Amino acid sequence: MPDLHRKIEILADAAKYDASCASSAAPKRDSRDQRGLGSTSGMGICHSYAPDGRCISLLKILLTNWCQYDCLYCVNRVSSDVPRARFTPEEVVELTLDFYRRNLIEGLFLSSGIVRSPDHTMEQLVEVARSLREDHHFRGYIHLKTIPDASDDLLARAGRHADRLSINIELPSADALRALAPEKDAAGISRSMARIRTRLDETAAARRAPVAPRSMAGATPRVPRPPRFAPAGQSTQMVVGADASDDRSILKTSVALYRRHKLKRVYYSAFSPIPHASPRLPAQAAPLMREHRLYQADWLMRFYGFEEHELVTPGGMLSLAIDPKLAWALAHPEAFPVDVNRAPRETLLRVPGLGSTSVERLLAARRVRTLRQADIARLGTESARVLCFVVLPDHRPDAQALQRWLARDGRRRAGDAEPGDAAAIRPARKPSPQLDLFAPAVAVP
Numbered sequence: 001m002p003d004l005h006r007k008i009e010i011l012a013d014a015a016k017y018d019a020s021c022a023s024s025a026a027p028k029r030d031s032r033d034q035r036g037l038g039s040t041s042g043m044g045i046c047h048s049y050a051p052d053g054r055c056i057s058l059l060k061i062l063l064t065n066w067c068q069y070d071c072l073y074c075v076n077r078v079s080s081d082v083p084r085a086r087f088t089p090e091e092v093v094e095l096t097l098d099f100y101r102r103n104l105i106e107g108l109f110l111s112s113g114i115v116r117s118p119d120h121t122m123e124q125l126v127e128v129a130r131s132l133r134e135d136h137h138f139r140g141y142i143h144l145k146t147i148p149d150a151s152d153d154l155l156a157r158a159g160r161h162a163d164r165l166s167i168n169i170e171l172p173s174a175d176a177l178r179a180l181a182p183e184k185d186a187a188g189i190s191r192s193m194a195r196i197r198t199r200l201d202e203t204a205a206a207r208r209a210p211v212a213p214r215s216m217a218g219a220t221p222r223v224p225r226p227p228r229f230a231p232a233g234q235s236t237q238m239v240v241g242a243d244a245s246d247d248r249s250i251l252k253t254s255v256a257l258y259r260r261h262k263l264k265r266v267y268y269s270a271f272s273p274i275p276h277a278s279p280r281l282p283a284q285a286a287p288l289m290r291e292h293r294l295y296q297a298d299w300l301m302r303f304y305g306f307e308e309h310e311l312v313t314p315g316g317m318l319s320l321a322i323d324p325k326l327a328w329a330l331a332h333p334e335a336f337p338v339d340v341n342r343a344p345r346e347t348l349l350r351v352p353g354l355g356s357t358s359v360e361r362l363l364a365a366r367r368v369r370t371l372r373q374a375d376i377a378r379l380g381t382e383s384a385r386v387l388c389f390v391v392l393p394d395h396r397p398d399a400q401a402l403q404r405w406l407a408r409d410g411r412r413r414a415g416d417a418e419p420g421d422a423a424a425i426r427p428a429r430k431p432s433p434q435l436d437l438f439a440p441a442v443a444v445p
Contacts, residue, residue: 010083011062011085011087012061015111017074018145018269059109061087061110062110063111064084064085065086071183073274076113080274080275090131093132096108096128100140106140106141108132110125110145112147114147119147119150119154121147125147125158126157129162130161134161141232143163143232145168155195159199164233164234166237171238171243173243176244180280193234193263200234203227233262235265237267238268240268240271240286241270247318248309251312293323296323297318311324323352326385337397341393351389358382371392373387375392376390387401388405
């Protein structure tokens with residue numbers, strides 16, 4: 001059996017491919033009253049960087065990388081020749097508390113390969129969360145990966161202790177899942193998501209329902225709280241580039257998941273080649289820029305009113321060269337320039353460079369005065385982009401304004417700015433160092 005240090009190396013490395021570990025939407029909770037341990041309201045979970053450059057959160061580990069399934073895209077599949085390890089629930093609890101006390105983490109992201117049965121594996125995951133909450137009064141963020149087809153009782157117990165639950169849909173279509181992960185069932189994954197959504201809806205309804213205050217004689221009346229269930233909701237993840245699905249089908253699947261199961265987030269993970277891979281998998285990694293563009297398109301669909309078919313090219317893919325919002329604007333010149341003083345909110349949200357906060361500020365300001373070019377300039381670094389697409393009393397973009405901005409933006413991205421460009425005076429960003437849980441402490445002067 002490997003020692004604890006080796007287990008951490010194996011199981012933390014095995015967990016790096018799972019991207020769905022953000023702690024946003026978790027309720028604010030801390031231990032300043034000295035009655036518990038941990039917090040969800042500080043700077044968040046400690047981060048590290050995967051070899052392919054993605055930022056991942058710690059403490060992010062697998063309970064075990066043993067797995068009875070043979071998913072072709074997974075490095076931990078049963079036929080993979082990788083080092084194996086397994087934590088006990090008690091070891092994960094102690095690691096979480098130890099790393100928290102060392103100020104290295106603010107929460108736990110825990111997943112696992114499936115061993116024996118879905119219920120057996122889920123019971124081990126739930127025990128970790130239960131012990132942290134009930135035995136050690138841990139108040140930090142806990143995210144548990146839910147095992148599809150685990151029992152309703154285990155699902156209820158998981159939601160009682162975890163802030164967020166997630167089930168990976170894995171691939172954009174049922175056909176792709178059958179081809180690359182034949183032991184997994186797309187319908188079963190959807191049923192598990194539906195069960196979580198039902199419990200979330202029941203909890204929300206119970207919170208809204210009027211309840212009479214109760215109290216002992218002479219005590220302050222209190223309204224009883226309904227049972228807790230995953231207050232940060234549920235999320236999922238799709239592997240991008242392991243099959244032939246285009247971006248349009250990926251985004252259509254995401255839209256369906258958001259609508260059907262009210263997910264908080266769909267995460268996208270660019271496929272990375274794995275050792276001893278099947279010849280049915282791509283030999284090259286999917287571009288990380290494709291993953292980035294999917295996140296941008298996802299955001300535009302959720303908060304900016306775009307439909308998936310508006311954002312992709314005729315070939316069904318997102319542009320890798322420019323962001324989806326700018327690509328849409330360039331493909332629809334008839335929609336511009338937009339009159340900032342008259343356009344409705346929905347139209348302003350489609351202007352490249354204008355975010356939802358900037359739009360709200362402009363709408364509030366134009367109620368009391370006419371907006372001018374100086375007002376756009378106050379928005380910050382994106383004002384030059386915005387001015388290419390809007391009209392104001394003292395500004396109308398000329399035919400070459402957009403081309404000049406695109407040229408400057410291209411030079412900035414290439415690191416070849418001219419003396420007059422903003423990029424020329426912007427200091428270079430230093431690369432973030434790799435964080436190491438076992439690095440010696442550094443004295444602070």
